[in-house]
Amino acid sequence: MARYIGPKSRIARKFGEAIFGPDKVLSKRNYPPGQHGNNRRRKTSEYGIMLAEKQKAKYTYGVLEKQFRNMFDKAAKSSGITGEVLLQNLECRLDNVVYRLGIAPTRAAARQLVSHKHIVVDGKVVNIPSYSVKPGQIVGVREKAKSLEVIADSLAGFNHGKYPWIEWDESSKAGKFLHKPERADIPENIREQLIVELYSKN
Known part of the structure; x- marks a missing residue:
């Protein structure tokens, strides 16, 4: 890659x-x-x-x-x-969405999680960092990866309300990509x- x-x-x-x-x-x-x-x-x-x-x-x-x-x-x-x-x-890239959801501390770490098959989109493993996430799709952590220290550390204390185009569900460790972000919302x-x-x- x-x-x-x-x-x-x-x-x-x-x-x-x-x-x-x-x-x-x-x-x-x-x-x-x-x-x-x-x-x-x-x-x-x-x-x-x-x-x-x-x-x-x-x-x-x-x-x-x-x-x-x-x-x-x-x-x-x-x-x-x-x-x-x-x-x-660029914001729709899977590695970026994983980063924005707080699952990884950096985009590089997010790319690694995706490449190592720790991330699912609508319940299916996707290992292509450049995959374009569509509005309505749900990006989450694969079941057997939920105990990974790097993911737990990244999610601890992360403010999930700061990006209005994604919605986080703590119980399932997954987030819904609601829509493409407005330019004013991209930091x-x-x-x-x-x-x-x-x-x-x-």
Whole structure:
């Protein structure tokens, strides 16, 4: 399964945001990596700013270039605002839904749970992280995986009311995907219009 496996703290420092989850290194060194990271004065070009925004979105959701481009092309052909549709489609990925439900502490951990067949959709095991969850579908923890420490630790104290497009049922350790989220409800700090402008130049 293709995914980014490089140094995550360097990437987080590059964007100045904890895009992979809590990061102790970022809190200590909140400036770009490299020998001159704290003293750079070079102005980033307009193209560079747009490219960085695309990279940030890719790293945030754990999607590689080809897959991200395919998702953009699909969003561009859909009705609605392309950038918003792109983010909505990213939010529908199974690994992201597992993360939003609090079943895993990070998207990377959610991908691992999905790949290892610990997650079910409508009662059936789905081990494809990029699977697109549809409104009305129920995503939950496989029965024999409910005792896993990583899942129990992640769910402990998680606020299940903060995402209005999903509904959690504690007794069944499952959540219902109610509808695609509105852009205003997606908390990620991504300027999707810059991504649209970048691809329109290519």
